[in-house]
Amino acid sequence: MSEVLLVLNAGSSSIKFALFEAHSEPTAEHLICEGAISGIGHKAHFKATGRSGEALIDEVLPDGETLDEAMAALIDWIERGFPDQSLAAAGHRVVHGGAIFDAPVVIAAGVVDQLRSFEPLAPLHQPHNLAAIEALSKLHPNLPQVACFDTAFHHRQSEVATAFALPRDLHAEGVRRYGFHGLSYEYIAGRLPAVAGPAVADGRVVVAHLGSGASMCAMRARSSVATTMGFTALDGLMMGSRCGELDPGVVLYLIDQRGMSVKAVTDLLYHSSGLLGVSGISDDMRTLLESDDPRAREAIELFVYRISRELGSLAAALGGLDALVFTGGIGEHAPEIRKRVCDLAGWLGITLDAAANAAGAARISIPESKVSVWVIPTDEDLMIARHVWRLVDGGR
Numbered sequence: 001m002s003e004v005l006l007v008l009n010a011g012s013s014s015i016k017f018a019l020f021e022a023h024s025e026p027t028a029e030h031l032i033c034e035g036a037i038s039g040i041g042h043k044a045h046f047k048a049t050g051r052s053g054e055a056l057i058d059e060v061l062p063d064g065e066t067l068d069e070a071m072a073a074l075i076d077w078i079e080r081g082f083p084d085q086s087l088a089a090a091g092h093r094v095v096h097g098g099a100i101f102d103a104p105v106v107i108a109a110g111v112v113d114q115l116r117s118f119e120p121l122a123p124l125h126q127p128h129n130l131a132a133i134e135a136l137s138k139l140h141p142n143l144p145q146v147a148c149f150d151t152a153f154h155h156r157q158s159e160v161a162t163a164f165a166l167p168r169d170l171h172a173e174g175v176r177r178y179g180f181h182g183l184s185y186e187y188i189a190g191r192l193p194a195v196a197g198p199a200v201a202d203g204r205v206v207v208a209h210l211g212s213g214a215s216m217c218a219m220r221a222r223s224s225v226a227t228t229m230g231f232t233a234l235d236g237l238m239m240g241s242r243c244g245e246l247d248p249g250v251v252l253y254l255i256d257q258r259g260m261s262v263k264a265v266t267d268l269l270y271h272s273s274g275l276l277g278v279s280g281i282s283d284d285m286r287t288l289l290e291s292d293d294p295r296a297r298e299a300i301e302l303f304v305y306r307i308s309r310e311l312g313s314l315a316a317a318l319g320g321l322d323a324l325v326f327t328g329g330i331g332e333h334a335p336e337i338r339k340r341v342c343d344l345a346g347w348l349g350i351t352l353d354a355a356a357n358a359a360g361a362a363r364i365s366i367p368e369s370k371v372s373v374w375v376i377p378t379d380e381d382l383m384i385a386r387h388v389w390r391l392v393d394g395g396r
Contacts, residue, residue, distance in 0.1 A: 003088035004032060005388050006078070007381045010092070010132030012124065014038040015070055017048075018381040019078065022088045026385040032082070034381065037061070037070045044070055046077070056081070067128075071135040089144040091388035092133055093183065093380065095125035095233070097149030099174055102156070104148040104387040107133060115147065121174065122232065124270060144392045148384045153182030153189075154217075154224040161226050161317070177235075179217070179227035181209045183380040188327055189222035190383075191376055195362055196323060200372060203322035206314045208307060209378065210337065211328035212240035212283060216307070218314035226317040228310050234269055238306045240283035243273035245306070275299045285330050285337065304337065308344040321348050321371050326364075327378040338364065342373060 003022040008015060018034040020026040033056055035048030044065035048056040061073055078087070091104075096118040105111060112130055119126045133145055154177075162177040164170075185207055192201035205219045214237040218226040228236025228245075238244040246269070254260045254268070276283035279299035281291060288296040315321040324345070326338050335357045342352040342365075349370025357364040365373035 002085050004078075004082065004085045005385050006087055006090040007384045007388070008090060008092050008132050008136070009381075010067065010128045012128050013040045013042070015040070015067070015074060015132060017074060018385070019082075020382075020385040022389065025389050026382060028379065028382060030385075031382075032085075037065075037074060040065050040067055040070045044073075046070075046073065048077075067131050068135045068138065071132065072139060075136070075139050087140065087143055089146065089388050089392045090136055091146045091148055091384040092129060093150065093384060094129045094147040095150045095180065096122040096178070097147075097151045097155075098178075099176070101147070101149055102152055104146050104152065104384075104391060106391055107145040107147055111147065121178070123266075125233070144388075146384075146388045146391050148183060148387050150180045150182045151178045153186045154179030154227055157224055157226065164231070175231060177227075177230040179215075179224065180229045180233045181213070181215045181217070181227075182224075183383045184209050184327060184378040185217045185219070185224065185227075187378050187380060187383040188325060188376055189219060192222060192325070195376055196325075196372065196374055200323045204315075204318040204320050205323045205325060206311060206318070206321060207325040207327060208311075208331055208341070209328040210237075210307070210326065210331035210334075213242070214239045214244075214328065214330070216310050216314055218318050220318060226314055228314075237310060238278075238303050239274045240285075241271050241274045241276045243269050243277070275303060278302055285334055289334065289336055300337075300340075304340045304344065307341050311341070311345055311348070315348060323372045323374060324350065325374045325376055327376050332360075332375060332377050335360065338373075338375070345371075 005020045005022045007018040014036055016036040019032040021030040021032060031051050033048050033050050037044055037046045039045050044061035046061055047058050050056050057077065094115060098118040100114060112133060115130055136145060164176060166175060188207050202221045206216055207219065208216045213233060215227060215229045217224055234242055236244050251265060254265050274283060275288060279288055279295045281293060281296055282288060288300055330337055338357055339352060342350050350373055351366050351369040353364055353366045360375060363372060363374055
């Protein structure tokens, strides 16, 4: 019987998962299947595809499915569908590791309690990440589980890069810049030498992770120097439904003058802003690019403008720029957005290769471009699987 690694990313109403062979350190070729159970609590929909994209399951689970029940359905499906393979270990995407965890950790007694203390720092993500850990523990009490943090990659940034200009006692309490999307950036940092060459990889690189959640990271020698997200995943770039950088006075105005509750403001900033709020149409970039509505155009222009502003800031933090990398759903699949960003970044020495960009090539800048530009698909699931393998040696 061979062993497999389970990767989990739990949200408020979904569990995304991937299954990898565990006979050696995982690569993309070791993926067995991937999928999600979405709509948990309503009409939970279970979908999974195999390594070649073939459908393995596409079913609606019973109404009122809880996360525990959804997890049980997932594990039962894996055990019935892959009878010759046994679970060796599981890895979880956990959004916040606080100031304590600077690397993935095997979940042992007390770790979940420490992670729960970070829930105020990521209230929309952390509780659901931990709920998945606890649900799997009930089903497989002896299964090794590993927490992999979105904050860990940025943990070694300098004090000046992480500090807010607030009283020192707040910084001591953990009110500082953390940064997120770290698993994606770590994966890209590992791919850079093979794709762009060691000289570029170890130079001054800005990676733009653009999707429904969006951020950018400045790297030197493949280590995080600065990033656009800060204390929470609200900061920095405009996103699908999140506002990005915002004058804190706006929040004070909404509470004081509009009489909005904290819950109402939270919902506004996380779920009703960004591309959705500005366009009034959709939080999906594909829909906006296809629309001839002027509001869609304005939302796209603001999205690109914010990327351009942050790119200049991150280049300043690096003292120059050698390469720009696009990744994430929009970064990988929206050549029009890449074109607009590169056009605005011409002052940095970027010259786009229009044909390569349209074709989605790995390098989309001309050979003479002072700053090279790349498109590198990210794989956070694979990054988690590798961490699990390294920490528990395939569960043995």
